[in-house]
Amino acid sequence: MPFPVSENVAAMRGSSTLIAAQMANEMRARGIDVIDLSVGEPDFDTPQFIKDFAIEGLAKGFTRYTATAGLAEFRTSVSDFYKARFGADISVSEIAASCGGKQALFNASAAILNRDDDVLIPKPYWVTFPEIATFCGANSVFIETEETEFILTADQVAAAFTPRTKLLIINSPSNPSGRVVPPAEMRKIVEVCAARNVYVLTDECYLFFAYSPAEPFSLATLEPELRKYVCVAGSFSKTYAMTGWRIGYTIADPAWTSAMVKLQSHSATHPTSFVQYACAKALGDVEQTIDAVNAMTSEYERRRNWFVPALNEIRGFSCPMPEGAFYAFVDVREMLDERVNSSAAVADLLLSEAHIVVTDGAGFGADGFLRFSYATSMENLERAVAAMKAMFGTKVRL
Ligand SMILES: Cc1ncc(COP(=O)(O)O)c(C=O)c1O
Structure with a gap:
């Protein structure tokens, strides 16, 4: 059998x-x-100073369970880093550590999607997006973007809404196209979604790889009324050349964050404790990072x-x-x-x-x-x- x-x-x-x-x-x-x-x-x-922080974490005994949402040091460092780099005010209650961007995306989707919800996914998409939707029992509704050379627009999003649309998943800079949606358009996209009570999951795994004149832009910088519709899936994998360390995070409204933490408490629990320590220290050293x-x-x-x-x-x-x-x-x-x-x-x-x-x-x-x-x-x-x-x-x- x-x-x-x-x-x-x-x-x-x-x-x-x-x-x-x-x-x-x-x-x-x-x-x-x-x-x-x-x-x-x-x-x-991985940069040597981050490896050294991991060794320091081990030596200091960061070898045990942490809180499911992550070490307080980790969450505070993410918050401080977004303040220093982007001027964003993010409270620690909006941040949770995850085992890479992939788990962040999975947690965020599973915490919001119900069977038969529709998820908007612009083409071309990163392979995992529709598979997560499928696993959650939701339907992927694809948005064609070839007309705009694969740069998603708010009009394209607005035209794709269905009565069952719950979530839009976006990824800019994009894998596979490398295209970047300009910040003003990103804001408009969130605005049209918020007006329809549709949530936005933004995969910011390539956030820092934006080449001049494009600039790193995070939806975590939106004002709270808009940001409550957004979950940022962040990752250390590409930005810091740490793919094997398996660490990322989410930034979302405390209610969305709590649901993700509840889910994670029954799966991975949290990313490795001394890896969280190393990342907290690295982010704390803004200049070197x-x-x-x-x-x-x-x-x-x-x-x-x-x-x-x-x-x-x-x-x-x-x-x-x-x-x-x-x-x-x-x-x-x-x-x-x-x-x-x-x-x-x-x-x-x-x-x-x-x-x-x-x-x-x-x-x-x-x-x-x-x-x-x-x-x-x-x-x-x-x-x-x-x-x-x-x-x-x-x-x-x-
Ligand atoms: C668009 C995108 N999101 C997320 C990931 C996964 O990143 P992580 O290693 O943090 O799980 C990748 C990895 O290839 C990716 O290309």
Whole structure:
């Protein structure tokens, strides 16, 4: 008899981004020199001073359970950091620690969604958003944004409301598109939602990776009347190159926060105590932390400035300049023909002929696109571009 997987889990799809990473690993294990442009994590190591704080935390005995919402030091540091960096007034009762941004998103969704609620999700979306909605028994209602080059607008949100809309999930800077919604439009989006009693879950995991003239902008900076409709899902994973540490947080109205804490008390309980300590200390050292983040951001920006124009020189590739994150989302529809008739087929071709691993856009709700991560060395980016130019040719300049 097959294992009786629950209906909720059976209804979820596996992660297409993890499938690409797995493929790269398998090829590497076979001794193939793979250029992996599918990675969704920084290629930097965690800054040394944060590692040192974790060791200090262990030495000080931060090895036991903490409160479910996190150490008081952690919550206070998040609040102080948002004050110092963004001028936001956030009370500790609005903050809860979680095991990464993913758990923050899961807690926030599960604490608000009921069966048959509608969740608005702009395309292209991060793969996990619709799967969380599915797990909660809610329906994903997708918003098309190609018309505005994948930059969500308040009008698009307003046109997508249904009588059952409970939540909008947004992600700016976006994975996979790298696009950034301007702050004024973000505010408008929350305003149209609030007017309909619709809540907004904002995944700010790439918050600091916004390249000039775009600036890091958090919905945590909205005034309390609007902010009560918002839950910020924050993460240390990308910002501080701490993907393996599993730490993030939510910022939401105390009632939403209490519901999330109640849920978390029956699941992970809380993120690792000495990791919370390390993050509290790191955020407390605002200057050193911001310097470390800025150094990584500058390097991503340098790579983007070279990589995206280079991709646009390849015949059949088209990609607007992404303002943030570390992804280029390339439209390859122009190069499709009878033989290579989907973006998945282009990804397969890149893999088999050039040993380049990229992620097919179909998993993000955007068939015809490929996601290239530039969280890798310039050398890898240069090798990949040279190989792709050799494969597909370059555009003819008029
Ligand atoms: C948009 C987005 N949100 C959340 C996450 C998950 O982050 P964390 O490692 O903090 O769970 C990722 C990771 O790839 C992501 O791309």
